[in-house]
Amino acid sequence: MFCRSRLLVLLLFFLAVLSGCASSQFALEDAETKEKMILGTCSWNEWKQNAAWSTYDAPDYTPDPDAVARLTPLIKRSDVSLILFGGSWCGDTKAEFPKYFKLFSALNLPQSSLSLHGVSRKKKEPSGIAERYSIKRVPTLIVLKGGKEIGRIVEYPTESIEKDLLKILTKSDSR
Numbered sequence: 001m002f003c004r005s006r007l008l009v010l011l012l013f014f015l016a017v018l019s020g021c022a023s024s025q026f027a028l029e030d031a032e033t034k035e036k037m038i039l040g041t042c043s044w045n046e047w048k049q050n051a052a053w054s055t056y057d058a059p060d061y062t063p064d065p066d067a068v069a070r071l072t073p074l075i076k077r078s079d080v081s082l083i084l085f086g087g088s089w090c091g092d093t094k095a096e097f098p099k100y101f102k103l104f105s106a107l108n109l110p111q112s113s114l115s116l117h118g119v120s121r122k123k124k125e126p127s128g129i130a131e132r133y134s135i136k137r138v139p140t141l142i143v144l145k146g147g148k149e150i151g152r153i154v155e156y157p158t159e160s161i162e163k164d165l166l167k168i169l170t171k172s173d174s175r
């Protein structure tokens with residue numbers, strides 16, 4: 001009886017430790033350089049809590065309502081997903097991420113459709129996904145349809161985020 005209760009306590013302890021590790025999907029320091037930065041998978045809220053930027057707003061950006069209306073049904077399809085890479089240390093990411101998330105909010109994009117990854121200055125992160133997608137510059141938004149890449153926006157959009165996304169998604173529909 002004593003062994004069982006002790007075993008149960010140990011089992012519960014290890015489960016608690018493992019679940020704590022599993023929930024921490026990102027690091028706040030580059031293991032190689034010891035520089036403070038977000039590395040790995042996280043949510044936008046976790047990014048904002050840890051990036052230490054002066055602002056997370058994009059007051060000078062308003063998504064084009066017509067483009068948003070056309071984009072909404074395309075981006076909410078079950079076979080469409082997005083992967084967004086950025087560097088908490090990067091000026092371009094600081095400028096563009098708030099715009100992306102303002103657009104995602106306007107689209108009511110489900111969180112399950114987006115995967116956000118922080119990368120180091122060498123464009124690496126713990127899971128290896130940045131290397132798998134050959135990330136060279138940030139921010140980079142990759143658009144997937146049916147699990148296959150159909151387009152990406154690297155650093156800055158050509159026209160606007162919503163219009164570039166619309167082009168990517170409508171181009172893939174015409175194939």
